[in-house]
Amino acid sequence: MTLVNISICKWYNNAASPVLFFIDDFANVWVDTNGNGIVDLEEDWGYWKNHKNSSFRFLNEVVLNDFPNIKTTFFTPVGARVGMIENPQVKTVSKMINCDEETKAFFKSINDKENFEIAYHGTTHGKVGKTSSDFKQEWKLFKSIDEAVDTINKGKEIYKTVFGYYPKGGKYCGYEANEFSDESIARTDFLWWCRYYNRGLLNDKNHYIYSDDFNTVTSFDIKVFGKNEVIDIPSTVNGGLLTGIFNPNKKTLKGIAKIILKNYLLKKKLNEIEFLLKNNLVISIQEHISPARDDGRRQLPNIFDDKESLKFIFNYLKDKNVWYCTGTEVAEYYILRNNIKFIGINDNGFAIEYIGKRNLEKMIISIKIDRNNIMIIEPNSEIVFGDNGVFNIHVQDGLYKFVENSL
């Protein structure tokens, strides 16, 4: 007879939700929007590195400055990213991320940091047409599974020359795909992927971004696809969620109403995030690194237009029970929690076994135990203290022992 009840927490540290900050199109690109030959604020997508007026510096000094806990996952086209149209009036510089040693070192230094991760976002992003609506996204172009796999493998090699290993995750360009796409991701051994703009699907019913799940609870949670179960991370929050409230058009009645109703509107919009927290779903905040495009339009959402919105969301999350993580961290935790087997639980302790096929970097699982005043001694003799019955333990062979916490 056992008196101990152990359960696995849905998210690390028994958080209500994981929080991910996803920034698209971080690339070796500069769009000289005003044509003055100088990199001005908002114009580079990563090309200007960490220099004054660079987008990366703006991200760190303005958007993330007060939020050291936020973890950012960048999605990077590794080759020379194409523009938006065939004959642009605007001059653009676009190069591979491994074009020279200084560029390689810049991108690598970001991925090496604890709070950043660089994921895969295609080679060129697609193919331009006469107008921006003729643009064909990269995964839409592949006419066979072999063509898709070959291109991904070339892209993975470019990634490896910069970061030293193959990318763990990525995202379809423009969330667009065809019948070969999911198979191409599964075959090229990605751990995780972002397939859909789930939030946009529900708000605007953009059916061209192909998905069939319109249930808010299942659509905003992790899914898997392909034979080897690639983790599919949903896109659940637009970083510009509150931008319309912070930048109302003061010349219109609607704009004036927004100023008067500001607090009410903020609360109403934040219900989207409240819903995710309440249902223990993924909070993945979507952005672009730059608004600059060569067709004269602004890329939305972007971290410049949405800086107030983002800071408000990050502040709102500060006192919530959330787990700040990268795409790889949430994917690994999902795999771990679904592949843990408990052996011989009794009043003295237990053993656990990882039955998954994937090799994981961080083998830490959070468990909840319905006993007060205990500590756990791991097989390697390390002591783990609990917090309200929640323990974050390292998965390993051997016996985990319960010990009275007399401290």
Ligand SMILES: [Zn+2]
């Ligand atoms: Zn993109």
